Amino acid sequence: MGLGECLKSQVLCHVLISYVFLASGLLVNLLQLCTLPVWWLNKSLARRINCRLGYCISSQAVALLDWWSGTECTLYTDPKMYPLFGNENGIVVLNHSFEIDFMFGWSFCERFGVLGSSKAVVKKELAYVPVIGWMWYFTELVFCTRKWEEDRITVPQSLQKLRDSPENYLLLLYCEGTRFTAQKHRISMEVAETKGLPKLKHHLLPRTKGFWVTVQNLRGSVAAVYDLTLNFRNNETPSLLGLLRGKKYHPALYVRRIPLESIPEGEAECAAWLHKLYQEKDGFQEQYIQTGRYPGPIVSAPRRLGPLINWLCWSALVLFPLGAFLVSLFSSGSTLTILASLAFCYGASLLLRWMIGQTEISRSSGYGNKVNSSS
Ligand SMILES: CC/C=C\C/C=C\C/C=C\C/C=C\C/C=C\C/C=C\CCC(=O)SCCNC(=O)CCNC(=O)[C@H](O)C(C)(C)COP(=O)(O)OP(=O)(O)OC[C@H]1O[C@@H](n2cnc3c(N)ncnc32)[C@H](O)[C@@H]1OP(=O)(O)O
Ligand SMILES: CCCCCCCC/C=C\CCCCCCCC(=O)OC[C@@H](O)COP(=O)(O)O
Numbered sequence: 001m002g003l004g005e006c007l008k009s010q011v012l013c014h015v016l017i018s019y020v021f022l023a024s025g026l027l028v029n030l031l032q033l034c035t036l037p038v039w040w041l042n043k044s045l046a047r048r049i050n051c052r053l054g055y056c057i058s059s060q061a062v063a064l065l066d067w068w069s070g071t072e073c074t075l076y077t078d079p080k081m082y083p084l085f086g087n088e089n090g091i092v093v094l095n096h097s098f099e100i101d102f103m104f105g106w107s108f109c110e111r112f113g114v115l116g117s118s119k120a121v122v123k124k125e126l127a128y129v130p131v132i133g134w135m136w137y138f139t140e141l142v143f144c145t146r147k148w149e150e151d152r153i154t155v156p157q158s159l160q161k162l163r164d165s166p167e168n169y170l171l172l173l174y175c176e177g178t179r180f181t182a183q184k185h186r187i188s189m190e191v192a193e194t195k196g197l198p199k200l201k202h203h204l205l206p207r208t209k210g211f212w213v214t215v216q217n218l219r220g221s222v223a224a225v226y227d228l229t230l231n232f233r234n235n236e237t238p239s240l241l242g243l244l245r246g247k248k249y250h251p252a253l254y255v256r257r258i259p260l261e262s263i264p265e266g267e268a269e270c271a272a273w274l275h276k277l278y279q280e281k282d283g284f285q286e287q288y289i290q291t292g293r294y295p296g297p298i299v300s301a302p303r304r305l306g307p308l309i310n311w312l313c314w315s316a317l318v319l320f321p322l323g324a325f326l327v328s329l330f331s332s333g334s335t336l337t338i339l340a341s342l343a344f345c346y347g348a349s350l351l352l353r354w355m356i357g358q359t360e361i362s363r364s365s366g367y368g369n370k371v372n373s374s375s
């Protein structure tokens with residue numbers, strides 16, 4: 001085992017990585033809070049500052065993926081479309097089958113220079129997650145309750161605010177609405193059957209209302225829908241804990257660019273279009289499983305140094321005070337202070353475990369476990 005492998009397996013390294021993420025993330029959250037007055041004085045400046053601050057957090061996750069675990073994603077796409085990635089606004093439609101699929105999205109956003117401004121339609125519960133959820137609030141992610149009676153009002157309002165975004169962005173929309181499980185798949189295929197739609201093998205039936213309101217509210221300010229299909233070699237099931245332990249995964253991503261003008265405006269037509277898209281995506285997944293390839297050529301999108309530099313800078317900033325604190329703690333020898341510090345560490349580890357739990361499919365919500373009707 002080399003030095004790198006040995007380091008990656010050390011619990012102390014995992015504790016330090018987690019500490020850097022939590023401490024720097026909370027500091028960034030505090031800085032984001034301090035930008036509140038700027039929103040009233042100069043909205044565009046406040047948004048730009050928050051994109052940079054958001055980058056400080058999300059690029060740590062990218063550093064973990066790209067540099068700590070050394071995972072490299074094989075990108076299949078049309079080389080003629082590649083120069084457009086990151087240079088225009090886009091709606092990203094991605095299959096939701098893996099615990100940390102959003103981190104692969106982030107990794108590509110970083111390569112295309114739009115990580116800080118990246119957006120998503122996310123369930124409201126995630127807004128309360130410290131560091132990540134609070135950062136998303138300031139970088140204007142679109143929160144939804146997955147109850148159409150409420151979302152039909154609030155989601156278009158949040159989307160409208162993105163129209164004059166000062167920076168290019170990619171907005172991620174998981175149309176399946178929840179992560180893939182066997183039970184959710186079975187139920188959603190029952191819904192497909194009652195609607196007379198063809199069955200999907202590798203996806204849940206997409207929820208069409210969110211896609212339709214997103215396209216309609218961003219028409220004119222977003223150039224394209226990016227259809228993304230992600231899978232892993234040898235049925236790998238990537239996890240955050242796996243990445244923390246330095247496990248290298250082998251993802252493959254197929255990206256198609258579809259001009260927004262080609263998507264129908266009417267709700268029913270748009271819904272039919274999305275169902276057809278998911279049938280195609282299902283075919284791409286099947287092809288990958290059968291042949292180990294997606295259609296189209298492989299394009300190289302090299303990782304960048306930014307996330308590593310950001311990570312090292314934040315590590316230096318928050319590890320030095322920790323070291324100084326530990327030295328003074330043990331030299332003072334006060335039992336009470338040592339006990340209080342241990343209790344604090346225990347609390348922080350519980351918080352971190354809970355945060356990691358948010359990514360785990362075994363703790364997935366009950367949404368999609370039964371047929372619901374919002375119409
Ligand atoms: C080139 C680029 C390359 C790389 C870059 C890639 C990507 C990077 C981009 C950005 C990254 C940025 C950030 C990433 C970070 C974070 C994101 C991470 C995770 C968070 C993700 C989530 O939180 S997912 C959950 C939240 N999101 C959604 O739910 C969105 C999808 N949902 C919708 O759109 C819904 O329509 C809704 C939420 C708006 C409303 O939901 P609701 O359930 O109330 O209503 P619906 O109308 O949708 O549902 C009722 C209809 O559905 C039928 N039904 C009933 N039961 C089922 C069932 N079990 N399955 C399927 N369908 C069902 C029912 O019959 C109703 O049908 P109708 O015909 O009446 O519509
Ligand atoms: C350098 C260390 C970097 C560590 C980076 C850690 C980043 C993650 C830390 C905490 C995670 C909190 C946010 C988790 C976001 C989870 C996204 C997700 O996939 O949500 C699920 C949602 O779609 C559907 O939910 P359900 O399937 O209905 O339930």
